[in-house]
Amino acid sequence: xxxxxxxxxxxxxxxxxxxxxxxxxxxxxxxxxxxxxxxxxxxxxxxxxxxxxxxxxxxxxxxxxxxxxxxxxxxxxxxxxxxxxxxxxxxxxxxxxxxxxxxxxxxxxxxxxxxxxxxxxxxxxxxxxxxxxxxxxxxxxxxxxxxxxxxxxxxxxxxxxxxxxxxxxxxxxxxxxxxxxxxxxxxxxxxxxxxxxxxxxxxxxxxxxxxxxxxxxxxxxxxxxxxxxxxxxxxxxxxxxxxxxxxxxxxxxxxxxxxxxxxxxxxxxxxxxxxxxxxxxxxxxxxxxxxxxxxxxxxxxxxxxxxxxxxxxxxxxxxxxx
Amino acid sequence: xxxxxxxxxxxxxxxxxxxxxxxxxxxxxxxxxxxxxxxxxxxxxxxxxxxxxxxxxxxxxxxxxxxxxxxxxxxxxxxxxxxxxxxxxxxxxxxxxxxxxxxxxxxxxxxxxxxxxxxxxxxxxxxxxxxxxxxxxxxxxxxxxxxxxxxxxxxxxxxxxxxxxxxxxxxxxxxxxxxxxxxxxxxxxxxxxxxxx
Numbered sequence: 001x002x003x004x005x006x007x008x009x010x011x012x013x014x015x016x017x018x019x020x021x022x023x024x025x026x027x028x029x030x031x032x033x034x035x036x037x038x039x040x041x042x043x044x045x046x047x048x049x050x051x052x053x054x055x056x057x058x059x060x061x062x063x064x065x066x067x068x069x070x071x072x073x074x075x076x077x078x079x080x081x082x083x084x085x086x087x088x089x090x091x092x093x094x095x096x097x098x099x100x101x102x103x104x105x106x107x108x109x110x111x112x113x114x115x116x117x118x119x120x121x122x123x124x125x126x127x128x129x130x131x132x133x134x135x136x137x138x139x140x141x142x143x144x145x146x147x148x149x150x151x152x153x154x155x156x157x158x159x160x161x162x163x164x165x166x167x168x169x170x171x172x173x174x175x176x177x178x179x180x181x182x183x184x185x186x187x188x189x190x191x192x193x194x195x196x197x198x199x200x201x202x203x204x205x206x207x208x209x210x211x212x213x214x215x216x217x218x219x220x221x222x223x224x225x226x227x228x229x230x231x232x233x234x235x236x237x238x239x240x241x242x243x244x245x246x247x248x249x250x251x252x253x254x255x256x257x258x259x260x261x262x263x264x265x266x267x268x269x270x271x272x273x274x275x276x277x278x279x280x281x282x283x284x285x286x287x288x289x290x291x292x293x294x295x296x297x298x299x300x301x302x303x304x305x306x307x308x309x310x311x312x313x314x315x316x317x318x319x320x321x322x
Numbered sequence: 323x324x325x326x327x328x329x330x331x332x333x334x335x336x337x338x339x340x341x342x343x344x345x346x347x348x349x350x351x352x353x354x355x356x357x358x359x360x361x362x363x364x365x366x367x368x369x370x371x372x373x374x375x376x377x378x379x380x381x382x383x384x385x386x387x388x389x390x391x392x393x394x395x396x397x398x399x400x401x402x403x404x405x406x407x408x409x410x411x412x413x414x415x416x417x418x419x420x421x422x423x424x425x426x427x428x429x430x431x432x433x434x435x436x437x438x439x440x441x442x443x444x445x446x447x448x449x450x451x452x453x454x455x456x457x458x459x460x461x462x463x464x465x466x467x468x469x470x471x472x473x474x475x476x477x478x479x480x481x482x483x484x485x486x487x488x489x490x491x492x493x494x495x496x497x498x499x500x501x502x503x504x505x506x507x508x509x510x511x512x513x514x515x516x517x518x519x
Contacts, residue, residue: 013452018469184380185416188355190506191388192414192423192453194477206465207418223464 016196019203020228023090030090033083035110036103041090042083044115046074051122051150051318052115053078056085056108056131061205061234063089066224069302070126076310078124081115085134087233089226093198099236101244108138112145122318124151126309128298132157132261133248136281139255140248151316152259153309156270156295160252160278162245171269175215201231215269217294224296249281258284260312262305264293343518351498351512354388354448354479354505356380359512363392370394374408385415390427402442403432410448418461423475425450431485441486444498449478479505492518 017026024032024039031043041063053073057064064082074080084091086107087099112123123145125135132154139149140160159165176183186208195201209229212218259282261275272289279285288308290297298305349359355378363372376388394406406429414421426449433442453475457468483500499511 012472013474014469014471016473018471019455019473020468021466184355184378185386185414187506188378188386189414189416189419189421191354191412191448191479192421192450193455193473193475194450194504196477207416210418210461210464223460225464227466 016199020199020206021090023092025092033114035107035114038086038094039092040083040086042081044079044081045071046079047077048079048117050077050079051124053080053124053126054112055080055082056125056127056134058129058131059088059230059234060085060130060237061088061230062130062209063227065227066296066299067128069298069306072306079115083111088230089228093232096232096236099233099240101240104237105137105141108134109142120148120320122150122320123148124313124316126153127157128155129158129295133159136160136252137248140251143251143254144257147321149257150318151257151312153312154259154261155298156263156267156275157278158270160249160281161247162241165241168269172213172215175213175268177214195231198232202228205229205231205234212295215267216296217266218296219300222300224299252281253283256283258286258315261285261287262297262308263287263289264295264297265289265291266294345516345518347514347516349512349514352507353510353512354507368395370396383415385413388412400435402435403430405430417458419458420456421453423450423453425478433485438490439488444481444483444485444500446481447478450475477504479503481510483510
């Protein structure tokens with residue numbers, strides 16, 4: 001009788017999948033690529049044979065929706081590639097235990113190869129937040145990838161080592177007012193839904209990701225859009241970092257290509273001295289600061305951000321070397 | 323005058339007195355958020371009925387609240403056991419969504435009630451059954467239109483803690499504290515003042 005009552009009560013309830021957008025597995029009309037054992041939400045703009053500008057979104061677990069202003073670079077003669085990383089955005093979900101550092105890094109290499117049309121095709125990274133950590137991880141592992149990585153834009157990476165990540169997290173946490181409405185809202189709404197499946201976990205994660213941490217100083221009147229926050233991949237990668245640690249600066253000194261850090265001056269988790277410390281791991285790095293903007297600078301101030309990116313790209317050697 | 327001990331222990335569950343007393347209690351502390359709680363209890367025979375309103379006090383905006391209607395049956399005098407079930411309706415209104423949830427809080431408090439003090443333990447499970455989600459306009463524009471409607475929410479937040487306090491006249495001060503399981507805040511802690519009348 002109790003089961004019948006419960007069934008009647010819950011029979012009219014919607015499925016968890018209604019809370020978040022469909023991924024490439026549920027919606028075959030979404031642009032997607034297949035690499036390794038996964039299916040990634042991805043799209044590219046511009047001449048396929050042009051130098052590749054590879055966009056790396058933040059998170060981990062974020063998506064590229066707020067990076068879309070960079071599609072304008074296609075008009076400048078670049079092949080601009082957007083993709084949601086494994087388990088994030090509208091890409092395929094994977095089980096928590098399936099994530100490994102090696103596999104995650106291999107995804108990036110395979111995405112580059114997927115969009116490569118000819119030998120030596122130049123690649124420039126534009127990474128935001130975790131995306132700038134990701135590109136650094138790749139460069140630390142593969143250097144210039146056979147002469148193909150010709151530049152990198154890093155927008156407020158949080159850390160290149162586990163110790164730096166701990167410091168970064170401390171600064172983020174310090175910005176959270178225990179008595180502020182945002183934290184109270186998150187705690188209070190925690191009573192209402194349980195992360196009983198990935199869609200629900202993503203929904204609950206997205207509620208927090210939408211406004212970010214106070215340290216980011218997002219513009220509440222122009223919130224950066226996102227599709228879905230990948231809760232499982234985010235938690236899995238943080239757990240791996242905590243368990244195994246990481247140091248992505250061990251071989252950066254071999255990367256002689258100039259890189260540029262672009263930051264907003266309002267982000268208190270990525271102050272200038274912290275970005276200078278990270279930049280010092282690269283042999284040739286410069287820092288550009290956009291005034292009066294926080295962590296979502298590429299969305300909130302796309303004109304200035306694009307101008308800084310274009311100025312940097314103009315300095316690079318993007319010719320195909322035999 | 324009835325002994326003050328009848329008030330002790332039971333109000334920590336919002337249950338009121340054992341022997342036909344009415345009581346009101348004000349509580350504040352951490353319980354799913356920084357909350358202020360008011361509870362009115364009235365007993366009918368061996369059964370105690372109570373109504374409880376909880377609101378987060380970080381920024382009161384009338385969109386966040388929790389109402390419980392409790393039924394409990396206190397057993398014993400000096401050594402007392404108080405099982406309680408409290409059907410619950412709660413709401414949350416924030417940047418992302420308006421939520422209304424239905425569920426029930428199930429708990430048992432057991433302990434010793436002396437003339438001027440009491441102490442015991444509490445086990446509880448704040449169960450959620452279903453939640454109505456209405457995405458905010460901001461969420462629809464920034465993230466996903468989503469489907470407004472009821473979603474099953476089978477699960478809940480467990481707690482296990484201690485209860486202690488003192489009584490003086492028709493008044494009572496009480497402290498509840500302990501860990502929670504299955505939620506963002508790892509513990510609950512409330513301080514309450516109750517008066518029988």
